[in-house]
Amino acid sequence: MQAPILISSGRFRGVGAAHNLNCYLNPMAKLRIQFENGDPEKVIEFDPAKAPFHHDGKPGSILDVMLGHGIHLEHACGGNCACTTCHVIVRQGFNKLGESSEQEEDLLDRAPGLTPTSRLGCQAVIEDPNAEIVVVVPRYTINQVSEAAEE
């Protein structure tokens, strides 16, 4: 199994004792991303207070954090809670995420592969600097016909 790729941002991390002290004084949230398609796991360490990291999705959302750290997550509607292409399954830390809206729940109703811990990446905000979130990016999207979009 490949080691996860660590991506860190926000501030100098330091090494050894300095690193440990820095983590204690300035905790960093951790977002671990696993891919159903077999891509290597990635881990992002970030400071939620620094959001937004990108321009799509709610500031501090899983989508915002991923895009801002160079990791692609589909977001066909531009991260505006109008589709389900940024669907992720939360494996750890579901209760650490900001609450979902009725609009997000309505969209998730129609997401393929829905699970009890599904969220839209563009809406699920990580605010807790101590949060350790693990998500899975499904292999598929609601792009129902793109594989045969031309005929």
Add this chain to the structure above:
Amino acid sequence: MTTAVPPAASSKRTTLNARVEKILDHASDTRSLFLSLTSGKHLRFVPGQFISITIPLGDETRSRPYSIASDPEDRGPFEICFNRVAGGRGVAWLFERRVGDTLDFSGPFGSFTLASEPDSEEGFIAEGTGIAPLRPMLKRVLAATSAAKIHLIYAAPDRDHILYAGELDALARTAPNFSYEPVITPAESIYDRLSELAQARWIASDDDRTRHFYICGVGKGVLRLRDLLRGAGYERRAVHYEQW
């Protein structure tokens, strides 16, 4: 709740390329582009879906969604419809496209589509360019049934911004189960007016709560309409909406 996992599709974006075949200005700030795939093939989509257009902005690109306003049964170019918005750099780029230009997009995407063949009245509510996804949905539902009543309430600040007015008038004359109510009202009160009309027609008039609704427009007013209808007793899953 867990649903069956559909056949695996690639998580990588499939980019298609389209050429601008025709430009139609509905009003000074509202335009349609008619697009055809440069591959020469025909785009398959479901009424109500959108495409995600790749828009170059400086050194980066952004993806922005545009509903398909045309009918998938039409074999010619497909149509997207949009209007200028203050600070909207993506739409400004689209306004600069000329006939013969090409653009990249992915999709179609979206689950704002017809639920099933109607067995009771269906209400459609649109504001401005929100008619775009509803237009092919209306055509599809009217082709599928001549029994269920289909009513459209469509609001805009002036007559120029009631898009496809001639077509909708013609449809109301020829399809006996279709009726259409254009509403001209100031932009700031559009959702107040739509809420009043929805209240009068579908809530206060009777106790029937079997209807389905499809709502599309810009802003939180769409959510107000959703909440009004659901709060009046309509099933959550019978009130479909797309908020831009």
